[in-house]
Amino acid sequence: MSDSEPLVQVSGLTKHFEERSGFFGGDVEQVQAVDGVDLTIERGETFGLVGESGCGKSTLGRTILRLYDPTDGTIRFKGRDITDSSYDELRPLREEMQLVFQDPFSSLNPRRRVGEIVEEPLAIQGVDKREREERARKLLERVGLQSEHYGRYPHAFSGGQRQRIGIARSLIVEPDFIVADEPVSALDVSIQAQIINLLDDLKDEFDLALLIIAHDLSVVRYVADRMGVMYLGELAEVGPAETVFQDPKHPYTKALLSSAPIPDPTRRDRERIILEGEPPSPIDPPTGCKFRTRCPKAFEECTAEPELEEEDPDHHVSCHLY
């Protein structure tokens, strides 16, 4: 493992889910949740992932963490191929990669005390109780809670506080890489800002690489160094966050940015690209370019599948227009 090696390197990553139906569940349909994604995340980098509901963001994040078995492709973590590692082989690696969830209610076991929840990853790694507790209490304070909260149950906390607990849980093993799956979308704006600030601070303090999933573009723009736009299981565009916002290439990215409401009433009369219809089903995605059924710029070539190609330095687009 050398330092020049990216922290996470994913290539051709594909995840299909089987949906059973029919007689005795005999018919199997493939949900093509993630389909051939190439992605690298460097140490200490924050990568934002945006896209519409169901486009495969969460699946991608979880497959990278090997919470799902990939259907195809490879995942390298710190240069090590973990594509086919078993659950038990992965266990020691869990210290280095963690997950933060969207739902502050369902992500905390209501029957366990906050302390137990935060310590859980350490307990699994076999750290002794005394040290666990000490670290947990410290961390609770760091994420803006109090050491006394250690013995309480989650139901006594508000959404924002619960999200802090979830963040503390993921940080206790001092990982190098965290996937944060829509960490703020369930929170109110005023609380959201608290959590975003917290994540921002922690990522520097702990030297974290962060894969942050969001459907709120402004959140990604605010926190991410680089970002990717997903559509139907594929990456449509990848590039430095600010570049993508300032100079979107892919028609989908353009539409997405244009649809996002801007909290400024003076700009409400701007030109907008409003897409027709809804994303097709990942069970039966269109052939060729997956966006062509809704793309305002679609033309004949789009029946062929585009490649994700470098358009500007470090700015990749998967579109036949380029």
Next chain:
Amino acid sequence: LGGGDDGGSGSTVTMAPAAGPTTLDPHNHAETTTSTYLIHFYDGLVERNTEMELVPRLAEDWEQVDDTTWRFSLRDDVTFSNGEDFTAETAKYNLDRVSGNLEGAETVTVEGDYASIDSVEVVDDYTVQVNLAAPDPIFLEMQAALRIVPKEYTEENGFDALSDDPVGTGPYELDSWTRQQEMVMTARSDYFDGEPAVGELVWQPMPESSSRISALTTGSVDLIRSANPRNEEQIENSGDLSVERVPSARGAALWLNMWQEIPGGDEPVFHNNREARLAVQYATDIPSIIENILVGNGFEIHGWAYNDQYLGYNDSLDPYPHDPDRAEELLAEAGYSDGFSTTLLVPRGRYFKGVDTAEALATQLGDVGIDVSLDTPEFGTFATQTQEGEIPGMMLAAWGNPTFNPLDPYGNLVHPDGMFSLLPKQNQPSWVGELTSMIETAQQTADREELASQNQDIEALIHEQGVFRFLFQYRDVYGVNDRLEWDPRSDELVDMYPASLAE
């Protein structure tokens, strides 16, 4: 069909027995409940009247030619309900069937009762002769239980045809039948002995005794068998009902298991230990049970010949009295001064107050230190259990003996080879051998006088050795609507032929 004053709903009588018949083939069952129905469809050569005397029915007369030969002269005016004539051929056909001598016929349930028959000869159209393999002192008694089925009809249609559609010579024929629900019989106007007085019989089985009582008191039923002496008062008080009581041919006893090894782990206390058996006799208080549990519906007995109706009744014997002190002494003599534990097997739902009686006995035995736990299976389980020899230290059962000759229980219940004998099979004390040979001699004795005195000796020996704790002869209780004139019988059969409706 029909005729005379048949018809009118006024001549309908409704009865609520506890159960319906299982089959209508009279040779293929061994249940009194079923017989009650079948005696209305079928007749026997010989029958018992209400007083339990043997009287001619299809046979006009009979004679015992010698120890092993019987000759019956038959009526010539009898027809089956389908018109078929009754002849000596018919009689032979029936006797052959029940004795297993009918070529190609399936074995029937009652076969064991007629094992002594060797062959049957048709002497002429209306005379038939039966040759026995050995003398059988209860041959004639058993004839009273045999019902005659038609020959031609069954040869043509098979015996199975009888199981739900009877064809008999009897006073009634089947009108309709829904199993376990309702059976309707109509009188035959051409019955050879005269048309029955009641034109229509309706049978509605009700297993719940409380339903029966209610049905009787509400008037929807004319006749019930009461299983609940507490209700007698209620019946008698309600104006137009009355209670009929009759001593039953059924006697109850407590079997003491004298085997050397007892299945299920009870200690073989009674094997070769007369004191232990006598302790049980003295520990129990039968008159109190009769008074309190049976509410008087029973008579204390001291042997299988209950009373002087039975051949060989021994009036020199007395029932063991209730004497707990004596029982405890005997127990000490028997080597069980601290008492012992054992199990009492009693079928539930079969005998009148059977389980209650067992409970009371257990309480009484408990008072002298004999710790009795009850095992109370359903009769079906009980039957299997007993036949497979799964009998614990004690058993409470009642034996119906309408032959009025104790030879029947001697063979089945006393003789060590008998079905329900709990006498020791190995390591027999001498009295057992003696008893065995006494029974075997009696079974071959054709002379009634002699048989009577042999039976008395057997009774005395059984009593002396305390083989059973004899309990009581039951008294059957019926509730009857006063509009019905009907007499109960000791053999538990409800015979409606002699019955009539009061005006």
Next chain:
Amino acid sequence: MDGQSHFDTTESATDHLLQIEDLDVTFRTKRGDVEAVNGIDLHVDAGEILCLVGESGSGKSVTAQSIIDLVPQPPGEISGRVWYKGQDLRTVNSAELRRVRADEVGFIFQDPMSSLNPVHTVGRQIVEAIRAQNDVSKSDARERAIELMERVGISDAGSRFGDYPFEFSGGMRQRVMIAIALANEPDLLIADEPTTALDVTIQAQVLELVRELRDELDMAVIWITHDFGVVAEIADHVAVMYAGNVVETADVYEVFDDPKHPYTRGLLESIPGSAAEQGRRLTPVEGEPPDLTALEPACRFRDRCPDAMPRCEDGMPATFVPDGDGDDRHEVRCYLYDDAPNADGPTDDGPTADAPIVDGSNGDLSTVDSGGESSHE
């Protein structure tokens, strides 16, 4: 309309299409009484879009549902007036209420997944709305339903008429809900966070659709959201709610340009979108909203307020028109804008023993309006 003038009105000033006066909603629960909505005054005119904005639990839905009496009672208890076209919907008989629901007011619920009956076809549910109070033949209603479905952007409406809600995506269901709400061309459309559950691309479609419809039908719209982006896109007027109170109402441009209430300001500074453009760190509103079962007679925002002062303990402030503000619709419930310096009394009905009077003055009743705190009731 003057925000303070209807203090003693018993009959409505009926120049608004809808005018809510002094609305209180309390839920009696096992945990205690939840004062979900407290002394709200609002109004909306034809062709106008009023956005109700506020955090989760601030009482937006309850306010909206109170208008046509959809709040379950019990556990809810409602008081106040809802003037609609001159009659108080809180006192009309049930037949009239049903007529208003059917013909006058359309309602779109927040969650398109649960607000359609899963066991009826969408067509049937639209037809039911059309025929609810009107004698329309089944076939006419069906035709009209298909028209509506097409109008709200459901392609192939004829064949989708017989489909069940679960066969529709979230965006399509929300369109069905809109079709139901528009069934009888209402004069007032109440939309309770109709796009919160939708993706931005679909949200853009729905926003566009509602704008069009408003123009076409000249409806008044009450649009509930917690997203200031959406407010900026669609609102004419904005009412900001906090913990059961409307804390600020103003023209939409005013709100973004010159927010007055500390809460409104805090919210706007929390939005990453605007912050990023200014290249600075987000300024969250610290703390959490109060527990509505355990309210003290004080300004409900004071614990989180950067500008809190002793006076804030006195009671929920009355509605003030900020000093020097020309727009008569800009109203704030904050003592910062009390331009009568000695008018510092609480808005409770008269002084109470446990309400400390900071300035020793009994207050100037002239500033007290009907939105007064009524937590003592």
Next chain:
Amino acid sequence: MNWFRYLLRRLGQYVVVLFGVSLIIFVISRLSGDPVALMVGMDAPEELRESIRSDLGLDEPLIVQYALFMRDAIVLNFGESISMAPGEPAGQLVLSRVVPTIQLTAVAVFFAFGIGVPVGVISAIRQGEYADIGGMTFALLGQSVPSFWVGLMLILFVAVPIDFFPLAGAGSIRHLLLPGLTLSFFMMASIARLTRSNLADVLDEEFVKTARSKGISDLRVYGSHALRNAFIPVLTYAGVQIAYLFGGAVITEQIFAYPGMGRLAIQAIYSRDFPVIQAVVFFAAIMVIIVNFTIDLLYLKLDPRISYGGDR
């Protein structure tokens, strides 16, 4: 044709269930000891027993016995009754009792829904009021009283004093009323409570508010929207409960001397008539399955989601 697949799948599952049932039946009946002892007189010779045994196939290895049993069970042939009605085909014996039991359970189901649902609906609509408290107290008592005791009390206090109700037997509506009521008691109470709680839940659902917001009448809101949705779990419950109902029929039929399958079962079990036991349990299972299949069909009608691959 998704609904067709759904039904096919359910049918397939029911076949598996029937197979399981047959296995259980077989095991029980073969464990139940020697039936021959009951068939023949108490002193029948051993050869006779042997020959009956081989007639019945009782001397074959168990697995062969099971295969034979399955072969016959498919055509509802369970052999001849041994002790209850010797020689009668057990299947027919049971068949003759099926109708009364179906009538009885049908009446019970009718009572259970006919009384339970209205009580539940009224309680849900009048939550917290006297009607609710009264209805639910009644329902709670109904769930707490053993049905056989109810039956005895009905006999004692209703059937005996009132001539109208027969005490035993079958054949008319009058015969069905009291046993039907007895049998339905528990289910009625449960349905009342279930209807209440489901309806209360559904009334809180958003789509009920949507319905109200349309300005339709309360009757329509409750009838067409709320009740139909609330009814689906009640139906599920009924499906689960139907087996209990057939079981409960055993005791009820016993108490009211009602000539149905249940009483036949008791008699068969007491006399160890295992072909009859097999037949009863098998028929009961088939009836449970038929009822459940009917419920599956009702689901299709009531809940469109089912036919699109949903499950219940």
Next chain:
Amino acid sequence: MATEAAGETDHDGSGSVASGVVSSVGRIRESKMAMIGLVVTVTMLLLAIVAPYIAPHPPTAGSWPAELDDSFLPPFWESGGSMDYPLGTDQQGRGVLSRILFGLRLAYLQGVAPVLLAASIGVTLGLVSGYFGGWIDEAVSRVIDTVMAIPLTLFAISVLAVIGTSLVNLILVIGVTQWVPYARTIRGQTLSIKNEEFVEAQRASGASHARIIREAILPNTMSSILVIATLNIAQVIVIAAGLTFLGLGVSPPRADLGLMLAGGRDYLTTAWWYGVFPGLALMIVVLGINLLGDGIRDILDPKYSE
């Protein structure tokens, strides 16, 4: 410090299994129904426990023969009755009150023991099939369907007729027929809990299946188990009484409510007290447990605790 914090939380909310149960018992005071149920159940249980000390007579044997002569005495308020036997006597001259008091013990035993058995079978199967899914789940589901298709009373009757009737067999048979509701409910809950994010969080930290089941799933199903079990106890008591009534349960001379009902039914018109009082006692026992179970359900229902 830690204990302080823990102590502080215990009184303000639910929590782990133990504290969840403890706190719900504490909150029973909030539910009138549960309160009545608790009082009734505790009273009856106490009566059962102290039966040997308060019962005026022994439940079975007594001093012979006086007892048999006392058969069918009416309750004290009827003519012929006396305070010796406050609720009268049965056909053996045993006091009905004493028999009922002792009968309560058996009633609770017959309720609780099969439920423990059924719950352990059902919960295990439900957890395993819900958590692992696949063919295990398919198999368990078919077994559940099968058991549900057989009228359990018939099944229990058949089995008891085969293995013989005794208290232990009764408990066993009821136990193995009652596990289905547990398995169904727990399976369903496991299916949904295993998709909760907190389970995923455990998986993301590398927890073993056993650990996940033990720490995430089981504790979260505990309140349902508690509710089902409580209501099931009531049901089982009735089932047991029914089987005994049919003659397949407890054997005489034990003091058992079902047995008394069966014995008393022949005397409903002549000695009503013999069948009516045990029936009432049974009803009160069952009603108490039902009320308690309902109350617990209400208390544990999130809707209620919101």
